[in-house]
Amino acid sequence: MKKLCLSAFLCLLLFNAHAQRTDAGHQVANADTTSKAADSVFVPLKYCDVHKRSSVLAGLLSVGIPGLGQVYNKQAAKGAIIFGTFALSFGAAEIYLSSHSINPYNARNRPHDEVTAALLVPMAAAYVYSIIDAPVTANWLNKTYHLAKKKQGLTSLHFEPSLMNLSPYRYAAGLSMVLR
DSSP states (O other): OHHHHHHHHHHHHHHHHHHHHHHHHHHHHHHHHHHHHHHOOOOOGGGTTOOOOOHHHHHHHHHHSTTHHHHHTTOHHHHHHHHHHHHHHHHHHHHHHHHSOOOTTOTTSSOOHHHHHHHHHHHHHHHHHHHHHHHHHHHHHHHHTTOOSOOOOOOOEEEEEEEEEEETTEEEEEEEEEEO
């Protein structure tokens, strides 16, 4: 008798889980056909398991080190280009200044300030672009790919009594498994 009751309980549980799964599948299929054209967005693989990007943090990282905000936004190539431009421009200006000896009493050996300024323009442009682009991109990523805060894992598993509507005149009682 115990085996029969246990078998019946297990069958009800599996039937209930199967009915919920197929019902959820029909709902998802119907929702996909109606709203696919309006709400479907292709999400690149690098943004699939990414939490919401903070625009303030992205901006502050770019203020500290140009290009770091772009790396935080999962745009490593853009960050590398910005940091490379910043570093190369600064290095070229430094090399130009160090190769010319500065003698305050002799104007002939002084470096040309306009050349130094021209070498530093790409550095300033990369710095300003990095500071502006990082928060704007973070906001765009959050809106476009619907990024949200990280989902928490499975916290509880419990069974609760349920009543399924099999047809307009038939109901089945059983236990449903709930994951939260």
